[in-house]
Amino acid sequence: MTHCPDYSYLANVLLRRAGIVLAEKKTHMIETRLMPVVRRFGFRDIPSLLKELHYGHEALVQAVIEAMTTNDSAFFRDRKTFDEFRDIVLPALKEARSDTKQLKIWCTACAAGQEPYSIAMLLDDAKLADEGWSITLVATDINSQMIARAQEGVYSQFEVQRGLPIRRLVSNFTQEGANWRISDHLRRMVTFRTFNLLDSYGWLPDCDVVFCRNVLMYFDLKTRASVLERIGDILMPDGALLVGPAESMDSYILGYVLADSAPGLFYKSRPAPARRLSLVK
Template identity: 45%
Template sequence: MTPPDYEYLRKLLKDQSGLDLSADKQYLIESRLLPLARKAGVPGISELVQKLKSGAAALAAQVVEAMTTNETFFFRDKIPFDHFREVIMPELLRARAGRKSIRIWCAAGSTGQEPYSLAMCLKEMGAALNGWRVEILATDLSQEVLEKSRAGIYSQFEVQRGLAIQMLVKYFKQIGELWQINPDIRAMVQHRQLNLLHDFSGLGVFDVIFCRNVLIYFDQETKMTIFNRLAKAVEADGFLVLGAAETVVGLTDAFKPFPERRGLYRPNEQRAGFAKFRPLEAAAPKFSAIAGL
């Protein structure tokens, strides 16, 4: 791979996905794109670049998918789910008692482990959510990982990562050597393909946004832009959950850290112009129906 080829791919990835590769990541490009080059019928990266330059849009989408990191597992990092159970849901149950509805967005939901972990947390709350309407929206740039998320089928290795055996037995059914999450849990999660670089105002406004371990791959300017757009997508008293290596500090004043809760943020009361609550086109059924309560 020549330096011009690498620079072309760096620009393509940044423009289409926000992924900001440093100058020393040629090895990463080669390890992930060589299999794609062979699949496309060309011997190497330089020939793949030539095909991309000829206007192969479908191939460009495959390049982005191959380079996008989809590392995830159930209840990843544990702390955000502690926040969800101990802080977020108790506060929202009080604050939303009048309307009995909660909207949750998992941005970059990948193959579904995060949104399904949240769904299991909600299921564990039992009668406390009886009669409530709870929506979980999972979005991702990759259509391939969204299809896996919709199916909810995981290998033995995948269910062993972060998932307690009690939860596995309770919420999954074994199919040969694979495990499929139960239909009532799958029904709690809606899926949409979405690029965070594009306008997402049409999704409406959420009470909770999980946007973990994706912005670390973006440059500072892109992070600032997305944070400010996320601020318009969360309710005034809602929550933003970031990954352990991510922060809003020094990037935006639209959010402020939640005291003594690492990775948890709330909108800054001093900012103005909150959007009004607006659900998805297809309204979710009440939680009692989708959770089997």
């Protein structure tokens, strides 16, 4: 399969359109992920689909890209990141933005919404709205089906038990048969939008915090650098970038400085000494 011209074309489409590198060791995923697309579009098999891909039918290209993206997520996944957000980033921003009382947060690849809803729960805990703060929480994903799911905010029992403590589950969700629906209050806190990280960032506000976790690893070096640079363009000078803990030691987080004792937390530039003392616990 990997030496087949249509495979090369698929790899090229994924790289060009979504920045995704299709590693040879992951070619086994192609069949599993593309078979639903084969059935949906009525193709005989995967080679037929790949052949048709050459004609650039947009709905098919989009469906293939969506099928090949990884959407695995969980509430409070990698809990340490959320602890850093709650204990380091948020207190510093509350102090730094005390005059405007505005916070703008962007989740770059939100899958079915577990990450932005986890952030919304922490913001809700902090009772910022009660203190007159205006919060903009934007969550994007390249996969429109995932965005639709996130907007609906309904999760299976299996999904909610991954990382969601029982008290948060009961207080923030209502049970609908075997599923759980997030509260309207939390759902209204998040604005969801389908967005490709390779497209223009012009519509985004200047952000105080950007969550870009477990995304960069799917890109090649050039795309990573481009995405990080463009995130840097919309990130406030003292804004925070949160990547996955496993990504924090990688050299590709160029243009950012790793916060002391906080894996995965980066700043555009190292905060001034007096400020750093208040940032690092």
